[in-house]
Amino acid sequence: MSHEKVRLGIVGTGNIARSHLNGYKILKDAGYDSFEICALCDNSDERRTAYAEAVKDLFGLTPPQFSSVEDLVAAGVVDAVDNCTPHAFHHATTIPCLEAGLHVMVEKPGGITLKASELIQGAQRRTGKIVAVAEQVRRGIKARTMKWALTQAKMIGELRFFIVEGFSFEDYAQPGYSEVYLWQWRLLKLMSGGGMALDAGAHMADMIRYLFGDVRDVYCRTAGFQTPTINSPELGPMPMDVEDTWFATLGFESGLVGTWSWSFSARGERQSNQVFYGSEGSARDRGGWMHPFQAGGDITRLDGSVLPYEDIEREYRASLDSVTRERLYPYGVEDDIALECWDFIDAIQKQRPPEVDIAEAMRAKAICLAMYESAASGDAIRVRDVLDGKVSRYQDGINAYWGI
Ligand SMILES: NC(=O)c1ccc[n+]([C@@H]2O[C@H](COP(=O)([O-])OP(=O)(O)OC[C@H]3O[C@@H](n4cnc5c(N)ncnc54)[C@H](O)[C@@H]3O)[C@@H](O)[C@H]2O)c1
Structure with missing residues (x-):
């Protein structure tokens, strides 16, 4: 590369791009100085200029x-781009x-459908540039500890099964959803x-693969109980049409089985429960929200004692x-988003x-897509068939709309 430091452009200066900025600041403060933020790009003048203020405050740039x-x-x-746009634009903004x-780090899930990810992968192969997918959860010290x-250390013996469930009520009709871009x-x-x-499921899918290996098959039912009108700047007013509830059973290649259920339309009692069971005990996730072990976990042993x-x-x-x-926590950095930013820059510099x-992100997202494909067909779905493009009924309409 002709420039000593990687010249970085931030594309899509919304919510998560702020967290990336904080990650880059952590790296600079820790003494890692191999990059410079050299451009900002967003089609919203308001969000871009607000972000520029933050760049000036944090970096003096x-x-x-x-x-x-x-x-x-x-x-x-710029030499590289950190792409934090919405899912529909991942492929259209990454490929050019x-x-x-340029090298690109694109936010998860790295394309709106599997075919969109394949387009990114095709461009990556043609150009030989680096494509990283911004998946941070597995990188933090707490998640690495539990891994x-x-x-x-096999602290709970051989892994057997897990339950992950989160049920609460969130009123999608409140203005915070219909009027805020990141929800629109x-x-x-x-x-x-x-x-x-x-x-959020992309994090869960990445983490369960990281912990337990590939999922073989999925059976899932989804529901959308709430359908308020969403004022999308891109599509105009439309009823919300994504799931707010699901129940899934995942069968792993290893034989391990897990259930994963969630709803934002559960009125009455709230609950959150994430426990992983093995032959010698169990591990309870301290966190919530489909980010396994981001907040660590406690182990219960056979005698009932808690570690x-x-x-x-x-x-x-x-x-x-x-x-x-030094490989996992360079410069002593243990923050998951800072580490994902470091990995991208370091990958560029070391080629x-x-x-x-x-490819790794596609294997994770295929688990999530298999859940939708199962719900659309009413059948259990092999994740391999989603990855191979043999099953795509749920995704077909999205691909057709965007010409993917
Ligand atoms: N890793 C995480 O924990 C995490 C958390 C939140 C979001 N995300 C991911 O980050 C991405 C963005 O999510 P967000 O919550 O920041 O959304 P957001 O709506 O806050 O930000 C997206 C930004 O992209 C801009 N944008 C839209 N189309 C564009 C285009 N064609 N060119 C340039 N800019 C464009 C928007 O104006 C907006 O400022 C998604 O992929 C999401 O899944 C990841």
């Missing part, structure tokens, strides 16, 4: 601003960057590809040799694959 990726690319001021010779506890696109299938099963997360983390830290510690590339 005033990078040039663009209202389209085409203009950004034409300016030739790759074709102009070590369950799969290496999330509640319409043509913009988001699906509801929370794909959105608190803090003790598990202490053992994990003691188990790390210096090479592994190595990022930890989560587009």
